[in-house]
Amino acid sequence: MSENNWERDVLEKLMFQTLKEQRARRRWGIFFKLVTLFLIIFLIVSVRNFSFSEGEGAPVQPHTAVIEIRGTIEATGNASASNIIKALDRAYKEPMATGVILKINSPGGSPVQAGMIYDEIRRLRNTYPDKPLYVVVEELCASGGYYIAAAADKIYVDKASIVGSIGVMINGFGVTGLMDKLGIERRLLTAGEYKGFLDPFSPQTPQQIQYAQSMLNQIHQQFIEVVREGRGNRLKENREIYSGLVFLGPEAIKLGLADDLGTVESVARDVIKSPETVDYTEQEKLSDRVLKKFGASVGYGAAKAGFDWNPLPLR
Numbered sequence: 637m638s639e640n641n642w643e644r645d646v647l648e649k650l651m652f653q654t655l656k657e658q659r660a661r662r663r664w665g666i667f668f669k670l671v672t673l674f675l676i677i678f679l680i681v682s683v684r685n686f687s688f689s690e691g692e693g694a695p696v697q698p699h700t701a702v703i704e705i706r707g708t709i710e711a712t713g714n715a716s717a718s719n720i721i722k723a724l725d726r727a728y729k730e731p732m733a734t735g736v737i738l739k740i741n742s743p744g745g746s747p748v749q750a751g752m753i754y755d756e757i758r759r760l761r762n763t764y765p766d767k768p769l770y771v772v773v774e775e776l777c778a779s780g781g782y783y784i785a786a787a788a789d790k791i792y793v794d795k796a797s798i799v800g801s802i803g804v805m806i807n808g809f810g811v812t813g814l815m816d817k818l819g820i821e822r823r824l825l826t827a828g829e830y831k832g833f834l835d836p837f838s839p840q841t842p843q844q845i846q847y848a849q850s851m852l853n854q855i856h857q858q859f860i861e862v863v864r865e866g867r868g869n870r871l872k873e874n875r876e877i878y879s880g881l882v883f884l885g886p887e888a889i890k891l892g893l894a895d896d897l898g899t900v901e902s903v904a905r906d907v908i909k910s911p912e913t914v915d916y917t918e919q920e921k922l923s924d925r926v927l928k929k930f931g932a933s934v935g936y937g938a939a940k941a942g943f944d945w946n947p948l949p950l951r
Contacts, residue, residue: 699912700904701727701736709745709753709780717752719918720784724753727916728760728767735908736769736916737900738788744779744801747855754862757787770907772900773797778882782893783859786866790907792898793885799893802863803880804855806848808836867892 703723709715727736744750761769771777771788778801785791793799822837832838834848860878864871871877871892888894898907905911 697912698732698734698910699914700908700910701730701733701916702900702904702913703727703736703738704915704917705738705740705742705781705784707742709742709749709784711746711749713745714918715742715745715749717749717756720753721756723916723918724756724760728764730916733767733914733916734910735767735904737903737908737913738769738771738784739774739900740771740777740781740785741774742778742781743776744781744783746780747783747804747859750780750783751858751862753784754787754866757784761787761789768908770903772898772903773799773885773894779803783862786863788866790895791893792896792903793888793894794899795885795897797885797888797894798882799885799888800877800882801880802856802859802878804852804859806834806852808834863893870895 703720705715705720707713707715709717711717724736727733757769768789769787771785771791773785773791773793774797775794776798777785777791777793778798782800782802791799824832824835824838826832830844830847833844834840856878863878872890874891877891877893883891883893885894885897889896900913901911904913
């Protein structure tokens with residue numbers, strides 16, 4: 637009897653093990669099927685995006701080209717110089733686009749990216765003198781956003797738009813006092829006197845502060861010259877304009893930072909005389925969004941120079 641019980645126990649264990657293996661195989665099968673389905677959908681959408689962006693038919697009637705600059709102006713964002721310049725080139729080369737509107741809602745960003753967009757606008761305006769470019773400001777056109785706007789033929793704002801912040805800043809942090817309290821020793825070895833420049837874990841020296849301020853002053857002067865070049869004699873010169881202050885729409889018009897009140901619709905209809913609008917903004921493809929989900933962003937560092945405007949929240 638005990639021998640029969642032993643055989644039965646072995647058979648039961650074998651059966652349970654077989655069932656577990658079957659369930660595991662079934663789960664893995666479902667998993668791989670889902671992964672395969674996801675990859676198929678991903679490839680289909682990627683191919684569709686590619687074909688739409690490369691092979692769309694050109695508009696067949698006169699229209700106003702609209703390009704949106706939204707959010708921080710940076711190399712890896714939607715408002716990068718690469719994306720905006722591609723959209724500008726397409727809009728200017730399209731014969732049915734009778735004018736271009738840049739719709740801006742941005743706090744600013746990289747001086748380099750803003751400068752690249754500004755230079756491209758100036759080049760395209762010289763190449764296509766009969767195709768005007770206007771800026772329409774939504775809520776905010778500050779710092780690097782205004783740097784770009786200064787290249788336009790005219791700037792239109794809303795009564796509550798915030799415009800300006802013609803200035804530059806370096807932002808960062810310092811934790812040397814906290815490290816002293818916690819008994820943490822910073823060990824930084826460099827070859828080069830200023831290689832640890834603006835390191836947040838090391839105390840600042842007067843020489844470092846002076847050098848950083850010199851860089852800021854140079855970039856600020858570049859910004860001022862761009863605004864003066866773009867706005868010309870419309871600008872009512874005074875010290876406040878270049879102080880980093882921002883102004884509401886009507887005040888910006890008085891100071892010559894903007895030209896008039898207007899919206900995308902009113903400018904397309906009444907100024908460009910082509911009420912039909914076509915969006916030329918470079919759209920982020922689904923494939924790019926998926927890759928970003930799986931990837932990790934790398935920061936620029938503890939401190940950087942930029943045309944960012946960081947106000948306190950309005951309440």
